[in-house]
Amino acid sequence: MPLNNQYPISAWIYKILNAADEEFAKLLHDIGYQLETGKTFKLFTFSRLEFPRNTIRIKPGSDRMEVWARNAFIIVSFHLPQTAEKFITGLFKDQHAFIGDKISGVQMHVESIEVIKTDFPDCEKLQFKTITPLVLGISKEEFKNEQYTQPLDSEYKEVFIKSLLDKHQAILQTGFEPTSIDFKIIKLYTKTAMQTIKAFTPAETKVKGYYFDFELKAPKSILELGFNAGFGNMSSLGFGYTEIIYSEYERASKN
Numbered sequence: 307m308p309l310n311n312q313y314p315i316s317a318w319i320y321k322i323l324n325a326a327d328e329e330f331a332k333l334l335h336d337i338g339y340q341l342e343t344g345k346t347f348k349l350f351t352f353s354r355l356e357f358p359r360n361t362i363r364i365k366p367g368s369d370r371m372e373v374w375a376r377n378a379f380i381i382v383s384f385h386l387p388q389t390a391e392k393f394i395t396g397l398f399k400d401q402h403a404f405i406g407d408k409i410s411g412v413q414m415h416v417e418s419i420e421v422i423k424t425d426f427p428d429c430e431k432l433q434f435k436t437i438t439p440l441v442l443g444i445s446k447e448e449f450k451n452e453q454y455t456q457p458l459d460s461e462y463k464e465v466f467i468k469s470l471l472d473k474h475q476a477i478l479q480t481g482f483e484p485t486s487i488d489f490k491i492i493k494l495y496t497k498t499a500m501q502t503i504k505a506f507t508p509a510e511t512k513v514k515g516y517y518f519d520f521e522l523k524a525p526k527s528i529l530e531l532g533f534n535a536g537f538g539n540m541s542s543l544g545f546g547y548t549e550i551i552y553s554e555y556e557r558a559s560k561n
Contacts, residue, residue, distance in 0.1 A: 307370065307371060307373055307411050308370060308371075308406060308407050308409070308411070308505065309364065309371055310369060310407075310501050310502040310505055311406070312438070312501050312503075312544040312545070313502075313504060313505070313543060314405045314406055314411070315355065315544060316542060316543045316544055318404075318405070319350065319382060319542075320542075322401060325397075326397055333390055349385045349477065349534075350382060350383060350384045350535060350541070350542055351383050351438075351534075351541040351542065351544060351545070351547045352381060352438075352544045353380055353381040353382075353438065353547050354380070354437065354438060355379075355380050355405070356378060356379050356380065358375055358376075358378075361374055361375035362375065369502075373412055377417065378414070381547075383533075383534050383536070383547065384534065385477065385530070385531055385534035385535035386534075391421055395421060399416065400416060402414070402415050402416075403415075407505045408505075409506070426526075426533070427550070428526065429526070430523055430525060430526060431521065432522055432533075432552070433521045433522075433552040434519065434520055434521075434532075434533070434537070434548040435548060435549050436516070436517050436518055436519070436520075437547045437549055438499075438515075438545055438546065438547040439498070439515025439516055439545055439546075440515050440516055440517075440518070440537055441454065441513055441515040441538050441540050441545045442465050442466060442469060442538045442539055443455065443465075443539050454513070454514045454515075456516060457516050457518055458494075466489050466537070466538070467484050467489055468484070469537075469538055470487065470528060470531070470532055471484065471487070471528075473532075473535065474528050474531055477531065478531070482528065487522070487523065487524040487528065488521075488523040488524075489521070489522050489523075491518050491520045492518075492519050492520060493518060494516070494518045497517050498514060498517070499514070499515050499517070500512055500513070501515070513540065513545070515538075515545055515546075519551065532546075532548070
């Protein structure tokens with residue numbers, strides 16, 4: 307299967323959600339999300355597709371990996387209240403998926419679904435680790451297309467905060483001032499990631515993201531949104547999925 311598998315996974319999730327378009331749109335309306343058309347399904351992100359140890363091999367000099375695993379798992383994270391849990395799990399039950407492109411891929415079947423309960427810390431400062439690369443774009447006059455900004459750029463903090471505030475406004479219809487948020491990178495990994503989106507089609511494009519640990523101070527609703535629906539841009543393509551590594555809540559618990 308291709309190493310560039312985030313887009314096929316995202317397309318599969320969208321297909322499942324689109325099949326329940328009317329029901330899902332009604333659900334969102336009933337729970338208070340007043341989303342514009344086209345933004346309805348931007349409420350999720352997902353982890354890497356994980357295989358058991360020693361069951362995959364990257365083919366040298368290629369963009370393919372050989373897979374002989376019996377199973378694999380992936381975490382799909384939605385920013386939805388607990389009342390939507392049964393509806394979402396029902397959509398994915400017994401679904402089939404082809405994760406691949408025009409060259410190769412793997413047929414998969416959803417064998418089981420497990421709901422992961424997250425006891426989100428009741429605090430306003432958390433540290434996160436990026437599990438999938440975090441992508442941020444910025445528009446510049448001299449370039450026709452949006453440019454990917456990197457963590458060492460002077461404007462990175464501002465762009466990160468703006469992205470988070472825009473997402474919060476679009477989904478929850480409430481805003482905060484940028485001054486209520488503080489962001490800092492605490493560990494930057496040298497590893498970067500380049501994913502090809504819509505490979506081998508006229509719309510093919512390359513997306514560049516970065517791995518790092520960061521600390522974020524913000525109102526709890528913003529922290530939860532970023533954690534559940536992904537940080538940065540293109541979260542529904544599997545970018546910006548994180549894990550919590552430390553919180554003020556833990557410090558208070560220890561004391």
